[in-house]
Amino acid sequence: xxxxxxxxxxxxxxxxxxxxxxxxxxxxxxxxxxxxxxxxxxxxxxxxxxxxxxxxxxxxxxxxxxxxxxxxxxxxxxxxxxxxxxxxxxxxxxxxxxxxxxxxxxxxxxxxxx
Amino acid sequence: xxxxxxxxxxxxxxxxxxxxxxxxxxxxxxxxxxxxxxxxxxxxxxxxxxxxxxxxxxxxxxxxxxxxxxxxxxxxxxxxxxxxxxxxxxxxxxxxxxxxxxxxxxxxxxxxxxx
Numbered sequence: 001x002x003x004x005x006x007x008x009x010x011x012x013x014x015x016x017x018x019x020x021x022x023x024x025x026x027x028x029x030x031x032x033x034x035x036x037x038x039x040x041x042x043x044x045x046x047x048x049x050x051x052x053x054x055x056x057x058x059x060x061x062x063x064x065x066x067x068x069x070x071x072x073x074x075x076x077x078x079x080x081x082x083x084x085x086x087x088x089x090x091x092x093x094x095x096x097x098x099x100x101x102x103x104x105x106x107x108x109x110x111x112x113x114x
Numbered sequence: 115x116x117x118x119x120x121x122x123x124x125x126x127x128x129x130x131x132x133x134x135x136x137x138x139x140x141x142x143x144x145x146x147x148x149x150x151x152x153x154x155x156x157x158x159x160x161x162x163x164x165x166x167x168x169x170x171x172x173x174x175x176x177x178x179x180x181x182x183x184x185x186x187x188x189x190x191x192x193x194x195x196x197x198x199x200x201x202x203x204x205x206x207x208x209x210x211x212x213x214x215x216x217x218x219x220x221x222x223x224x225x226x227x228x229x
Contacts, residue, residue: 034217043118043204043220044157089156102147102218104157 012111019080021108023073023090030092034102035064035075039086047075047088077110085112115140118221120205126227127195135190135224137205145208146188147172147218148180150201157204163188195228202226 013019025033031052036044050057050064050073057064063076073090087107118139127133137146147162149172159172163182177199179191188207192199202225206218 036220041223043206043222046217046219049217102157102159106154106156 009106010109010111012113013080015080015082015112015114017080019075019077019084019110019112021075021077021088021090021110023075023105025071025073025090025092027092027103028068028071032093033064033066033073034091034093035062035073036089036091036104037084037086038089038107044089080110080112082112082114085110117141118205118207118219120203120221120224122224123222124225124227126229127192128229129196131195132191132193133195133226134192135203135205135226137188137190137207137221138186139188139205139207139219140186141207141209141219142185143207143209143219144185145210145218146182147206147208148178148188148190149204149206150174150199151204151223152201160190160203192226195226197228200226200228 034049035047037047038044048059048062048064050066055066061078065074077084087109089107090105091102093102121136144165148160149157151157158174160178161169161172161175161180163169166182166185169180169182181189202223204223205221208218
């Protein structure tokens with residue numbers, strides 16, 4: 001079946017350390033991937049995206065890596081801060097008929113210790 | 115811009131009651147979506163719309179209906195609420211489905227409790 005999954009449900013890091021959140025996907029035809037951050041009581045917030053013709057993309061303190069060979073996606077957060085504490089979702093975007101649909105992973109909860 | 119807004123923020127219903135959740139976006143996006151989020155299940159697509167006047171079923175459409183009479187609004191209706199519909203509902207919108215502009219932008223959510 002098709003799925004987007006996360007390796008670890010929870011991740012605890014020390015403030016200032018780097019965080020790495022991993023994601024596996026199963027559909028090799030997916031051409032676009034997105035990372036979302038969801039804080040408690042809020043909707044998912046776009047962090048960064050990457051197209052399948054790229055291996056790496058950097059944003060402010062975040063980097064997404066895509067390994068199409070093993071169908072693996074990761075989100076790296078540099079110098080993790082308490083405000084980074086949230087659930088992080090990876091999603092792959094596929095086109096079905098007339099529309100685009102996001103298939104979400106279960107999420108990884110990132111906890112930052114001060 | 116307010117982005118994507120949802121009303122109400124929280125609602126309690128009794129089994130069998132009906133209600134409508136309203137989603138509005140001011141970004142002139144063509145595509146709009148309704149998801150539900152349950153513990154351990156992630157986000158699941160209920161219905162979506164590729165433009166004004168169009169709707170389509172997602173993964174879990176049963177028990178829900180939708181309408182997109184205006185481009186900026188997407189309504190989700192529950193005709194006869196059931197306890198299994200207790201969830202957090204998120205609306206999202208995106209510019210188009212093709213190309214790099216596939217990112218969906220989410221509203222703050224509506225928490226629904228069906229007793």
